[in-house]
Amino acid sequence: MRPIRTFEGTIDNTLDGYEIEFSLDDSPQGRAHLMSLMTDLYSDPEMAVIREYSTNAIDSHIEAGVTRPIEITTPNSLSPYLVIKDFGLGLNINDLEKVYSKYGASTKRDSDAVNGTLGLGGKSAITYAKQFSVVAIKDGIKSSIVVTRNLDGIGVMEVVDTRSTTEHNGVEIKIPVREDNNINSKIESFFYYWAPGTVLVDEREPSFLMSEDGHTKINDTTFIINNKTRQYNTRISHDIIVMGNVAYATKGKPFTEELSESAWHNHTVTFVPMGAISFPPNRESVSYTPRTEREIARLMAEMKASIATSVDKQLASAVSYPDAYRVWKSWGNVIGVKNLPEMTYKGHKFLRVVDKDHSFINIGAGRYNYRSQTSGNLNGHSGIVDMSTLLDDTTLIVTDYPNIGPPTGGSKRKVNQYLESHSNVSLVLFFDRIPGSPWTDNVPTIKWETISSIKIANGNGTRGGSGPIPVLVRQDSGHFVEMPVNQNEPIVYLSPADWSSVVYTVEHVVRSLPEVQIVQLGRNRWEKFVRENPSALAWNEYYPTEYNRVVKSRMTEDELFYADHDIDYRNEANDLAGSNDPTFARLDKVRKNGERHLIGAYNRVKVPTKDLGQEYPLLKYQNPGKNVTHKIKYINAIYKGE
Amino acid sequence: MRYNLVSEDNFQTLTVVIDGKMVQCDSTHPYWEAIRQSLMDNDGDNIVRLVDIATQAALQFERVTERVSVNNGIVRFDGDVVDNSLTNAIVRSMREGQDIKPLALFMEKVYQNPNRHSRDNLFTWLKTHDFTINAVGNLIAYKGVTGSGASWHTGPGIVNGRHMVGHLPNDVGSVIEMARSDVQHDPSVGCSTGLHVGTYDYASTFGSIVLKVEVNPRDVVSVPTDCLWAKMRVCRYRVLARIENPVATFLDEPSDWDDDWDFEN
Numbered sequence: 001m002r003p004i005r006t007f008e009g010t011i012d013n014t015l016d017g018y019e020i021e022f023s024l025d026d027s028p029q030g031r032a033h034l035m036s037l038m039t040d041l042y043s044d045p046e047m048a049v050i051r052e053y054s055t056n057a058i059d060s061h062i063e064a065g066v067t068r069p070i071e072i073t074t075p076n077s078l079s080p081y082l083v084i085k086d087f088g089l090g091l092n093i094n095d096l097e098k099v100y101s102k103y104g105a106s107t108k109r110d111s112d113a114v115n116g117t118l119g120l121g122g123k124s125a126i127t128y129a130k131q132f133s134v135v136a137i138k139d140g141i142k143s144s145i146v147v148t149r150n151l152d153g154i155g156v157m158e159v160v161d162t163r164s165t166t167e168h169n170g171v172e173i174k175i176p177v178r179e180d181n182n183i184n185s186k187i188e189s190f191f192y193y194w195a196p197g198t199v200l201v202d203e204r205e206p207s208f209l210m211s212e213d214g215h216t217k218i219n220d221t222t223f224i225i226n227n228k229t230r231q232y233n234t235r236i237s238h239d240i241i242v243m244g245n246v247a248y249a250t251k252g253k254p255f256t257e258e259l260s261e262s263a264w265h266n267h268t269v270t271f272v273p274m275g276a277i278s279f280p281p282n283r284e285s286v287s288y289t290p291r292t293e294r295e296i297a298r299l300m301a302e303m304k305a306s307i308a309t310s311v312d313k314q315l316a317s318a319v320s321y322p323d324a325y326r327v328w329k330s331w332g333n334v335i336g337v338k339n340l341p342e343m344t345y346k347g348h349k350f351l352r353v354v355d356k357d358h359s360f361i362n363i364g365a366g367r368y369n370y371r372s373q374t375s376g377n378l379n380g381h382s383g384i385v386d387m388s389t390l391l392d393d394t395t396l397i398v399t400d401y402p403n404i405g406p407p408t409g410g411s412k413r414k415v416n417q418y419l420e421s422h423s424n425v426s427l428v429l430f431f432d433r434i435p436g437s438p439w440t441d442n443v444p445t446i447k448w449e450t451i452s453s454i455k456i457a458n459g460n461g462t463r464g465g466s467g468p469i470p471v472l473v474r475q476d477s478g479h480f481v482e483m484p485v486n487q488n489e490p491i492v493y494l495s496p497a498d499w500s501s502v503v504y505t506v507e508h509v510v511r512s513l514p515e516v517q518i519v520q521l522g523r524n525r526w527e528k529f530v531r532e533n534p535s536a537l538a539w540n541e542y543y544p545t546e547y548n549r550v551v552k553s554r555m556t557e558d559e560l561f562y563a564d565h566d567i568d569y570r571n572e573a574n575d576l577a578g579s580n581d582p583t584f585a586r587l588d589k590v591r592k593n594g595e596r597h598l599i600g601a602y603n604r605v606k607v608p609t610k611d612l613g614q615e616y617p618l619l620k621y622q623n624p625g626k627n628v629t630h631k632i633k634y635i636n637a638i639y640k641g642e
Numbered sequence: 643m644r645y646n647l648v649s650e651d652n653f654q655t656l657t658v659v660i661d662g663k664m665v666q667c668d669s670t671h672p673y674w675e676a677i678r679q680s681l682m683d684n685d686g687d688n689i690v691r692l693v694d695i696a697t698q699a700a701l702q703f704e705r706v707t708e709r710v711s712v713n714n715g716i717v718r719f720d721g722d723v724v725d726n727s728l729t730n731a732i733v734r735s736m737r738e739g740q741d742i743k744p745l746a747l748f749m750e751k752v753y754q755n756p757n758r759h760s761r762d763n764l765f766t767w768l769k770t771h772d773f774t775i776n777a778v779g780n781l782i783a784y785k786g787v788t789g790s791g792a793s794w795h796t797g798p799g800i801v802n803g804r805h806m807v808g809h810l811p812n813d814v815g816s817v818i819e820m821a822r823s824d825v826q827h828d829p830s831v832g833c834s835t836g837l838h839v840g841t842y843d844y845a846s847t848f849g850s851i852v853l854k855v856e857v858n859p860r861d862v863v864s865v866p867t868d869c870l871w872a873k874m875r876v877c878r879y880r881v882l883a884r885i886e887n888p889v890a891t892f893l894d895e896p897s898d899w900d901d902d903w904d905f906e907n
Binding site for chain 2: 073076077078079080081129130131132133135142144146148149158160161163174176178179184202203204500501502503504505507544604605623624625
């Protein structure tokens with residue numbers, strides 16, 4: 001990157017004095033002091049090494065025209081190194097000397113295509129590690145260097161090896177990291193602003209802003225991030241300006257503060273060309289120079305214009321009132337409805353809410369129901385309704401409803417029955433007529449008489465009645481659904497009050513015997529249910545006796561044999577199958593081929609009686625897999641045969 | 643062999659060059675003492691071998707399981723990169739000279755946990771504490787109980803297959819369980835339903851008796867964020883012993899309980 005001039009004015013000097021230009025102290029102590037200032041200028045050395053070496057790496061790819069990604073290997077306790085590898089131009093000894101031993105030297109000051117310019121970043125690792133290594137390949141020569149400090153604290157680059165190679169040009173930097181580092185999370189946040197395809201972290205693409213949801217694209221360079229829709233660790237707390245793959249956090253919210261009072265949770269990320277803003281030598285923040293201030297003002301104006309253009313364009317292509325409303329609402333969510341310019345669609349102003357008395361049933365929003373593990377519904381009535389709710393596909397709008405007020409029990413039951421075949425509905429609104437014309441003119445509605453004509457099945461939540469009792473039957477998902485039972489398969493019933501104490505055992509039962517139908521039924525209905533289903537058994541009648549009888553009937557003799565031997569026997573079976581005691585071979589055979597879910601089910605009720613310690617007491621104190629030869633000798637010495 | 647050893651404030655870093663190959667490590671390396679000794683013995687080949695613990699771990703895992711692989715220092719389970727807490731556990735296991743098999747079993751059980759969020763919660767716990775596992779790959783945890791050996795709080799539960807409500811007896815050898823769906827899954831909820839176990843320090847603040855229990859990592863449901871992640875909610879555990887001191891090593895003595903004993907799949 002071409003150096004940015006920090007002074008952009010003019011000088012008219014008539015002092016006519018004796019000028020002494022500033023210079024550097026050239027004494028050894030002075031040099032050491034200045035170099036330490038340039039080395040230790042980072043407040044966050046971990047982020048500095050990630051930033052400086054990865055931008056160097058991608059710069060090298062850009063200059064060499066290489067399109068493959070650079071590769072980062074993150075540290076962990078098995079391999080405590082941060083490794084940054086590129087396949088770009090490579091470096092020879094002269095290049096290495098320039099990059100790693102000369103402060104202020106840079107090879108990149110003739111172009112704005114690449115990041116480097118300061119001549120400082122290449123040395124940043126010795127502010128973090130006592131030494132690090134670089135292996136560079138250029139034009140068939142592989143050079144290895146170690147960078148460290150001498151006793152005066154001055155950086156030293158030591159060439160430890162050069163040899164010819166056929167490997168591709170490139171540079172690999174390996175930095176030992178401390179045990180208590182935060183490099184992984186910093187890598188995650190640093191590369192978040194890179195473009196897909198530019199970097200692999202541990203052989204995978206990291207999360208990129210541009211590949212994720214949770215943002216709105218304003219134009220090709222500016223995005224608004226909606227923190228509310230993002231995981232906590234990917235939320236950002238500043239407006240960000242990205243230049244040359246480096247994200248600079250601005251002070252406060254220069255963009256979003258003005259743009260969006262109501263959308264306080266949103267922030268902008270703006271990509272600017274190299275050189276557009278100023279930054280201090282450590283690249284850790286934005287320098288608020290006139291250049292930066294001008295760029296922020298320009299970006300601000302560009303963003304506002306882009307938003308206005310985008311909204312107009314999308315409204316022009318809207319095919320209906322609801323379609324237009326959704327466009328308007330979505331932009332309102334991004335920048336705040338109040339910040340949207342005054343807009344109309346086909347001459348009609350957008351409305352946020354309409355005044356209209358109505359009843360509602362909010363599906364699943366009621367008090368949590370512990371027994372059924374589901375939520376009930378929230379019922380009520382109100383005088384104001386949100387326009388976006390009226391246009392929402394999951395809202396069922398019922399018109400010609402005669403009694404606006406809290407929905408009655410009968411109404412709720414009929415609605416529930418209707419919703420059994422309309423599972424996408426999350427809210428039911430009852431009106432005499434739908435408000436919000438013309439926005440809602442074509443919204444699908446259903447007349448109340450259609451729902452009120454639904455016949456509620458006898459016995460469904462009411463006392464008395466005739467015909468089979470509709471019961472709740474456990475599904476594979478673990479939930480209960482009202483459905484008829486299958487008379488040809490086992491039926492086990494239990495009361496809702498019993499359910500919570502046996503639920504885990506029920507999981508075992510249906511896992512081992514999937515055909516068993518578990519029915520949840522109030523005790524006052526048991527008698528009638530058993531009359532209708534004579535084969536049905538109450539839970540206490542079924543478990544454990546009948547359950548275990550069925551499980552046992554499905555097991556082979558070998559599996560029953562296995563089930564009667566404790567875990568120590570089983571753990572040793574494989575290793576000791578060659579001993580004289582045939583028990584181990586038999587157990588090993590079942591362990592490899594048996595129906596172990598049935599064995600587990602059987603043992604749940606009937607525990608093993610054969611304890612390895614009884615037959616072979618010394619084996620009880622040996623780890624499985626160890627001293628196998630000795631164990632076999634021991635068994636053979638004790639075993640007397642059948 | 644050529645080398646550069648930098649020492650400052652009891653912290654040392656070393657670079658060794660042998661035949662153009664460079665290896666680096668510092669004094670936090672698990673085999674640092676052996677590396678230093680090899681340096682004094684001018685045994686460069688041994689230094690290269692000792693420094694590269696990732697390769698050593700890879701060889702050990704190859705012998706016991708096909709599901710764990712180590713490549714370039716990255717540990718994968720069934721091809722997916724594992725959480726760093728498990729990588730740290732590998733290093734702890736190697737540092738203590740333990741057999742890698744219990745850890746391989748532990749990892750298999752961790753990934754049997756049906757809920758990803760529960761696994762992430764568990765990783766937080768593993769990351770925060772120097773945990774212990776046993777030979778069958780179960781996690782060792784602790785539980786404070788009343789003087790009569792019953793749970794401190796009341797509630798429903800299944801003790802050795804019998805459904806009970808109240809202060810649940812936690813006798814040595816007992817298996818205590820409850821429906822996974824009844825255990826509070828949300829880690830931000832501090833005190834809620836579920837079987838609670840925790841670190842020794844946490845457990846010893848409850849009741850007069852501390853129990854050592856083993857938990858199949860599959861049965862961990864959540865790690866509440868209060869109490870500095872010192873407790874976890876599980877749906878099943880087994881009581882191993884009454885104790886007065888925590889287990890200090892990575893690997894506990896062999897357990898006589900194999901969880902597939904009563905729950906084989």
